[in-house]
Amino acid sequence: MATVRKARADEVGQVLDFYTRMIDAMRGTEFDVCWEHDVHPTQAFLRASTEAGEVLAVVAPEGGAAGSCFAAALVLNAEADPGYGQARWQVDAAPDEVLVVHVLATLPEFHGCGFARQLLEGAIAAAREAGARALRLDTFTDNVRAQRLYESCGFANCGVYEDFYPHLGRAGVLYEFAL
Incomplete structure (x- = not known):
């Protein structure tokens, strides 16, 4: 079984490599996340998030003794997209009582292994440990596979928001997990 853990500060290179590989592997597929190298997510964001x-x-099961091969990853922090202010959240929580999942992704060769579910369960546990009242995230309206995952993990669909991703001209679906 794979291990979910925080990336260490000395693993910035592996985190950057993971997202580079994931963006390249998903581009043009039905799972294209529409992310661009050093635009979203930026290297600065990933570096700062790793260091924090x-x-x-x-960690991929075949990651070896060093455990440096990441199969899936996400960022968990309190930084909410400005569009989160328009949502009809179920939990009435102050911004400092909420954690947000960002850039959740799995390398295509590990799709179907349950790693995204393990990551979400790890994020839920980390949010509880941090004393958060809610865990939130967003996704494209056409990312039905992710929506099924979020809902099967207990996240509540809090609505579709048109032009949630204005730089892409796309709507988003917002989700919340009450802790």
């Missing part, structure tokens, strides 16, 4: 201990990763 905000990156949760699944």
Whole structure:
């Protein structure tokens, strides 16, 4: 079984490599996340998140003794997209009582292994440990596979918001997990 853990500060290179590989592998597929190298997510964001201990990763079973091969990863912090202010959240929580999941992704060769579910369960546990009242995230309206995952993990669909991703001209679906 794979291990979910925080990426260490000395693993910035592995985190950057993971997201580079994931973006390249997903581009043009039905799972294209529409992310661009050093635009979203930026290297600065990933570096700062790793150094702050905000990156949760699944270490691939064949990652070896060093455990540096990430199969899936996400960033967990309190930074909410400005669009979160328009949402009809179920939990009435102050911004400092909420954690947000960002850039959740799995390398295509590990799709179907349950790693995204393990990551979400790890994020839920980390949010509880941090004393948060809610865990929130967003996704594209056409990312039905992710929506099924979030809902099966207990996240509540809090609505579709048109032009949630204005730079892409796309709507988003917002989700919340009450802690």
